[in-house]
Amino acid sequence: MTEPMVVVEALTRTFRTGDLEVPALRGASFTVGAGELVAIKGRSGSGKTTLLNLIGGLETPDGGTVRVNGGDVGTLSEDELLALRRDHIGYVFQSHGLIPVLSAAENVEIPLRLVRTPPAERDERVRVLLGLVGLADHAAQRPYELSGGQRQRVAIARALANRPRLLLADEPTGQLDSETAAAIMPLLRAVVSSEGVTVIVATHDEALLAEADRVLNLEDGVTTETPVPTPG
Incomplete structure (x- = not known):
């Protein structure tokens, strides 16, 4: 079992x-x-x-x-x-916790950079995750350019970056x-x-x-x- x-x-x-x-x-x-x-x-x-x-x-x-x-x-x-x-373990909080000066894609890739994921693999993982949460067309936007729901979707994608x-x-x-x-x-x-x-x-x-x-x-x-x- x-x-x-x-x-x-x-x-x-x-x-x-x-x-x-x-x-x-x-x-x-x-x-x-x-x-x-x-x-x-x-x-x-x-x-x-x-x-x-x-x-x-x-x-x-x-x-x-x-x-x-x-x-x-x-x-x-x-x-x-x-x-x-x-x-x-991945974490999602109600306050999003995104870094304002970074784009959606850059926020998602932070955990991948911390574990030194190779750039090509990192870029592909970010692309897949933003697609999963329905934000493939918003990768370059910063948090202040996104709605509350979109920011939370970015936070979910970031929490999934390292495949928890x-x-x-x-x-x-x-x-x-x-x-x-x-x-x-x-x-x-x-x-x-x-x-x-x-x-x-x-x-x-x-x-x-x-x-x-x-x-x-x-x-x-x-x-x-x-x-x-x-x-x-």
Whole structure:
């Protein structure tokens, strides 16, 4: 039996400010199979971002374990965590995070330059990815020349540059209007199909959940399986 891409077991995380303790996770547990598109829903402040950060090795849990692609994230050294994030995990945030002075193509190729991908291979990968997200004709435009939805598509293409096994998307439609936002989840579905990547997307937008294979509800620090909503 193939091991799941992500295994989360009894994950806990509490934030402390002086004498005040705010539990974010109280024993969250779930698995995500390879090639799945899983949505995590919950109200703002429910801990979705914290959960994604723990899966991606950006934060350290107080208790429990996270396994990604068979490896225990909690046992990795700083160098190993860096390699995991660079080579195996892609990130998409609601704020896009694009570099304003660079074109769409140049933003997408940044991860490829970091790993010294040969120029011809780099150019072809950028071309393929911009085509995948529907921006082949916008390669030379800078972020300020693109709409919010187009900037998010560039961010998705950039996250896929190094062929990650896992894509983590944190409220990727949070700054988009409803019509533009509705196009992002089908795009992530296309990414699962064409790139063979596993996707975990955090959102509280009910309209975006219908594209997911599974939906997990995060409430009071624990996750529970919930039915995928019917479109309409």
